[in-house]
Amino acid sequence: MATQIVMDHSGDTRHAFDPLDAKAVAKAEKRFKDLTGAGFIAAERTADGESRRVSAFNPMAEETLFFPRLAGG
Amino acid sequence: MFLFRHLRSERSRHIRALHRLYRFSNDKNRPEARGLRLLRTWLSPTQRAQFDSFGYFDVTGSVSHRKYRIHFGVSANIQELGNDDKPRIGWCFIPDGNLVPGDVMLAQKIALETSERDALAVANRFPPTIPALLRNAGRPY
Numbered sequence: 001m002a003t004q005i006v007m008d009h010s011g012d013t014r015h016a017f018d019p020l021d022a023k024a025v026a027k028a029e030k031r032f033k034d035l036t037g038a039g040f041i042a043a044e045r046t047a048d049g050e051s052r053r054v055s056a057f058n059p060m061a062e063e064t065l066f067f068p069r070l071a072g073g
Numbered sequence: 074m075f076l077f078r079h080l081r082s083e084r085s086r087h088i089r090a091l092h093r094l095y096r097f098s099n100d101k102n103r104p105e106a107r108g109l110r111l112l113r114t115w116l117s118p119t120q121r122a123q124f125d126s127f128g129y130f131d132v133t134g135s136v137s138h139r140k141y142r143i144h145f146g147v148s149a150n151i152q153e154l155g156n157d158d159k160p161r162i163g164w165c166f167i168p169d170g171n172l173v174p175g176d177v178m179l180a181q182k183i184a185l186e187t188s189e190r191d192a193l194a195v196a197n198r199f200p201p202t203i204p205a206l207l208r209n210a211g212r213p214y
Binding site: 005007008009010011012039041043045048049050051052053065067068069070071072073 | 184
C-alpha cells in the first residue's frame, strides 16, 4: 500500500491506496494534482531520514507528504 | 557571569522543551502527538537521537551545505550555525495554516534539505538568541 499524508490542523490525514488498483491510483493522482495546485509542497521519503521534493505523481512512492506553502514567520 | 547565565538559560530552555515534548506524547490522539510521531518517522536516526535528547535537531542546507538547528516550536525556531557550531543567524519561515509543532518542524527540515534557497527567500531573519522560544516557553500547544 502507498500512503499520501496531508498535514493539517489535526496533525495529518492519511490516504492509503493500492498502487496496482487503477481506480485508486487515479483518485490518488487527482488528490496529488489538487493539493499541489492549491500550493501544497509534495515530498517523498527516499531513505531513512532523506527526502526529496516531487512535482509529479509517483504511484510507486511508499509515502508522499504534503505540506502547505511556506511563508515568513 | 554573562556566559554562565546564558548557558543556564539555554539548558533550562531545553529542559522545558523536552518536558513539553513528552507531555504531548502521552496523549497519542492529540494533534500535537500525531505531529511529533510523523516528524520522528521522517528524521534520520542521528536527528531523532538529537531531538530526543535536546529538543532540537540539525539539518544541512541543500545548496550552501550550511548547518541549521531546528528547535521545538512553531515560529522563530531555526538557527543557522557557524563553523564553530554557534548560532549566527535566526530564521523564521513556517507553512501556512495553523499546524502543530511536529508538522511545522518537519516542513522546515524538508524545505532546508531540499530547497534551501526557496525557504530562505521567504524567511525572516532575527537575532540568533531565539527570543520567541523563550517567550513561548510555557505555551500550551
